[in-house]
Amino acid sequence: MLSIRAVICTLTCLLFSGLALAQATPRAPGLTFLYSLNCTLGASLPVGAGPNGNRVVIPITGGSFKGPRLSGKVLPLGADWGLIDSKNTFSADTRYQLQTDDNAHIFISTSGPAQSDGFIHLRIKFETGSSKYYWLNNVIAVGILTSGNGYVAIDAWQLTSPTKA
Template sequence: MAQMAPTPPDLTLLYSMEALLGDRFSLGPTPNGQERIVIPIVGGTFKGPRLSGNVLNLGADWRLTDANGAIRPDARYNIRTDDGTDIFVQTVGLPPGPDGRTMLRGQFETATDGTYAWLNHVAAVGVLTRNGTHSVTIDMWQATPPRIKE
């Protein structure tokens, strides 16, 4: 059997989000790192080709500064689509790159019998861009196996 060359996954935009952030506070040094900073997520909006709505005032980024001084996002929050569906979102991230943007892995959880049940099975990657201290933009993409070219 011939080995095919690796091909990257296809990416499809899920949404672009502006999340509004509250005042951060520190838990201080923790067993898992140098410091845990809590950044409340207090609102915002998201818009994409298959889902749009609002970011609820329900969640936070429990950002960790690890033992090496690298910042690692760890957020859990809820969004609500324009048609009233609630979706739990969890993102974890790598330390910011040289341009300040952060790569995220996203995971979604929602009702298994609802319009957005497909999100429960999505492999998602995102790019977070900071807009000062009280807002971030997250562009979230669905990764799928590459299309086979004939």
């Protein structure tokens, strides 16, 4: 015979597990377009094998970016210190500098793996002391990179909170 305590525990567990199953899928976050960037690249320098794969350094030599809240040029400082892993997947690891049309400086770092469809999915992190663009320091951003002969193009978006019900 079950004790009253055991029955209450069993009913409570069933009630809470039923509630968990009945909950709706959470609302998805949104994306707000930040900019499109075109960047020119220098000749790559194969560094060779290391503990994390084969490293290749690709210099960033210039370019431009344009979006609804910021635009300017890509300065010729920085590079992609990418890795090619044991399964031949390239992962970007960049650090470079933007200068806005109103002369603010924004440091960017990105990382992310190549996908089977040829795109590279990027995590983007911004750093700036500019009061006008300080909001970028707190942005969670993603980008989609496509590459060409001597250049890359990146479309970048800011992650936004889901809308409330």
